[in-house]
Amino acid sequence: MRDDRRAAPCGDTAIAEQDGHPMARPRTPLLDRQRIVHTALRLVDEAGDLTIPALAGALKVSPSALYHHVTGRAEIVALMRAELVRAIGERSLWDRPWDEALRGWARAYREAFAEHPGIIRLLATAPLAEPFMHEVYERAVATLEAAGFAPEDVMGVITALESFILGSALDLVAPAVMVDAVDREVTPRLAAALAAVPTGRRRADQAFEVGLAALIAGYRTLLPADHAPVAAGPDPISDQA
Amino acid sequence: MRDDRRAAPCGDTAIAEQDGHPMARPRTPLLDRQRIVHTALRLVDEAGDLTIPALAGALKVSPSALYHHVTGRAEIVALMRAELVRAIGERSLWDRPWDEALRGWARAYREAFAEHPGIIRLLATAPLAEPFMHEVYERAVATLEAAGFAPEDVMGVITALESFILGSALDLVAPAVMVDAVDREVTPRLAAALAAVPTGRRRADQAFEVGLAALIAGYRTLLPADHAPVAAGPDPISDQA
DNA sequence: ACCTGAACACCGTTCAAGT
DNA sequence: ACCTGAACACCGTTCAAGT
Numbered sequence: 001m002r003d004d005r006r007a008a009p010c011g012d013t014a015i016a017e018q019d020g021h022p023m024a025r026p027r028t029p030l031l032d033r034q035r036i037v038h039t040a041l042r043l044v045d046e047a048g049d050l051t052i053p054a055l056a057g058a059l060k061v062s063p064s065a066l067y068h069h070v071t072g073r074a075e076i077v078a079l080m081r082a083e084l085v086r087a088i089g090e091r092s093l094w095d096r097p098w099d100e101a102l103r104g105w106a107r108a109y110r111e112a113f114a115e116h117p118g119i120i121r122l123l124a125t126a127p128l129a130e131p132f133m134h135e136v137y138e139r140a141v142a143t144l145e146a147a148g149f150a151p152e153d154v155m156g157v158i159t160a161l162e163s164f165i166l167g168s169a170l171d172l173v174a175p176a177v178m179v180d181a182v183d184r185e186v187t188p189r190l191a192a193a194l195a196a197v198p199t200g201r202r203r204a205d206q207a208f209e210v211g212l213a214a215l216i217a218g219y220r221t222l223l224p225a226d227h228a229p230v231a232a233g234p235d236p237i238s239d240q241a
Numbered sequence: 242m243r244d245d246r247r248a249a250p251c252g253d254t255a256i257a258e259q260d261g262h263p264m265a266r267p268r269t270p271l272l273d274r275q276r277i278v279h280t281a282l283r284l285v286d287e288a289g290d291l292t293i294p295a296l297a298g299a300l301k302v303s304p305s306a307l308y309h310h311v312t313g314r315a316e317i318v319a320l321m322r323a324e325l326v327r328a329i330g331e332r333s334l335w336d337r338p339w340d341e342a343l344r345g346w347a348r349a350y351r352e353a354f355a356e357h358p359g360i361i362r363l364l365a366t367a368p369l370a371e372p373f374m375h376e377v378y379e380r381a382v383a384t385l386e387a388a389g390f391a392p393e394d395v396m397g398v399i400t401a402l403e404s405f406i407l408g409s410a411l412d413l414v415a416p417a418v419m420v421d422a423v424d425r426e427v428t429p430r431l432a433a434a435l436a437a438v439p440t441g442r443r444r445a446d447q448a449f450e451v452g453l454a455a456l457i458a459g460y461r462t463l464l465p466a467d468h469a470p471v472a473a474g475p476d477p478i479s480d481q482a
Numbered sequence: 483a484c485c486t487g488a489a490c491a492c493c494g495t496t497c498a499a500g501t
Numbered sequence: 502a503c504c505t506g507a508a509c510a511c512c513g514t515t516c517a518a519g520t
Contacts, residue, residue: 272504
């Protein structure tokens with residue numbers, strides 16, 4: 001069903017078969033982990049899933065060639081996860097009040113998923129808690145403790161927010177079945193509620209913002225009364241690239 | 242790696258091959274959708290994934306036999322989802338204040354997943370928004386509107402809660418990698434925060450309860466001032482079978 | 483070291499053949 | 502209608518063979 005041909009001009013990859021007979025070991029390696037991961041990401045974005053034959057095809061290489069650079073499909077997925085986590089870390093800023101920091105982190109986290117929607121279902125089934133993520137948690141813990149959260153609550157606060165983000169990322173790729181599949185005879189109020197809400201991407205965005213605001217507001221009530229540095233202003237948006 | 246043999250006593254399924262030669266159409270059907278779904282659920286719980294050969298093996302039937310009752314693997318998954326949704330609906334009670342109702346629904350929802358942990362990764366990638374779910378949404382919308390939530394917020398409130406539940410269900414099956422993988426030299430505060438938290442299932446439970454309480458508390462702030470029927474008492478637990 | 487092509491075990495699905 | 506066994510297209514992975 002897919003068409004992998006893309007009019008390859010001659011000399012595309014600098015090394016090609018010399019005459020007509022197949023080559024074994026090229027002088028310059030055709031592959032490296034970086035090229036594999038980036039191509040895999042592009043492929044997942046376009047096709048929605050990842051198969052070794054398709055990946056090898058996009059890299060103009062035999063499937064078995066990949067196994068000289070990665071241990072298998074699982075490692076490719078792990079590398080994609082690392083790439084994503086790196087993107088999250090780059091965009092999160094922790095030198096600000098805890099509520100703004102958490103909000104910015106959550107948005108960066110979800111935004112990274114939103115840029116590679118196809119990856120969500122590949123990564124959702126496994127946690128993001130790779131060593132890469134540890135330093136992000138470290139900063140989150142420090143921020144929350146400094147803000148006055150009880151030590152035994154801190155991990156729960158972070159984990160719950162992360163669960164919400166991950167669930168929201170899944171919501172992002174969930175096909176919006178309901179909108180007109182709802183029978184206004186049987187479920188009239190649901191139909192009305194759906195009509196009052198935007199469609200497509202903005203639907204998911206709005207639900208995310210509603211939940212994020214509520215979660216942060218709820219976290220604020222966990223703080224002892226003398227710790228309330230930031231007034232509950234209406235959503236101080238923190239812009240960032 | 243798996244051993245599907247289970248010492249079958251003769252006459253196990255009432256209909257077996259008469260002598261030694263294979264049978265074609267048995268007098269009583271060997272299969273029905275109910276048996277298929279329940280066996281699939283058991284299999285997913287035990288093995289963590291679902292394959293047609295394994296399912297056929299557990300049903301003591303040839304793989305191709307399944308296709309006379311079900312259109313394919315996708316429909317089996319859909320039937321499992323319907324089974325799960327039914328369980329959620331049965332345990333949720335909506336004739337109570339909105340916050341208690343939402344809290345009970347969320348717990349029932351997650352509890353249904355927790356009983357079949359293996360199913361989470363099968364269902365997480367697709368929404369639960371099947372027609373079965375519509376009437377649950379209908380009741381949720383009615384409850385929230387009656388409580389005074391703005392019509393344009395209602396779907397967001399429900400969707401965000403559902404995202405949190407789904408993410409928490411995924412957290413439930415996430416292997417607890419971090420606990421001792423954390424380097425207390427590099428990330429000392431994270432290590433300390435983790436030490437202050439329970440391990441195993443209870444870790445996920447606590448994070449879920451922290452997030453659920455915060456979300457509901459945050460939702461309460463969305464209500465106009467004249468709508469606050471329930472005081473913010475400390476977690477009125479709603480027991481249920 | 484790095485690539486190819488053949489090969490293997492597996493999966494989901496189809497289909498003719500039997501009753 | 503309902504089952505079987507053979508067959509198909511596909512997948513991830515291994516491995517000997519080439520340079």
